[in-house]
Amino acid sequence: MKIYVGNLPFTIDDEGLKKLFGSYGEIDEVTVIKDKFSGRSKGFGFVNFQKDEVGKKAITEMNEKEIEGRKIVVNEAKPFDPDKPRKPRREFNSSPRRY
Numbered sequence: 001m002k003i004y005v006g007n008l009p010f011t012i013d014d015e016g017l018k019k020l021f022g023s024y025g026e027i028d029e030v031t032v033i034k035d036k037f038s039g040r041s042k043g044f045g046f047v048n049f050q051k052d053e054v055g056k057k058a059i060t061e062m063n064e065k066e067i068e069g070r071k072i073v074v075n076e077a078k079p080f081d082p083d084k085p086r087k088p089r090r091e092f093n094s095s096p097r098r099y
Helices: 014-024 052-062
Strands: 002-006 027-034 041-049 073-076
Touching: 002 052, 014 027, 014 041, 014 052, 041 052, 052 073
Parallel strands: none
Antiparallel strands: 002 041, 002 073, 027 041
């Protein structure tokens, strides 16, 4: 079972996230999402447990738990849907320049 962990402190890396959830059971993979330019954490990540019941227990016990002064959000990860409408990106050349 893959779970989403949001509102993470920016100091937590992959190893820190693994430590945070390691007591619940066997973990296949841990990923903290990072900015591709700065390498800094974006404040969320994913933990993949081998067993669904372990993941559900982690969700129940860890959701809204305070970590380093931040209440984390923990729930089941949803698969990426490329057909889902997304907010348009901001266009930088859409208005005339002012000098």
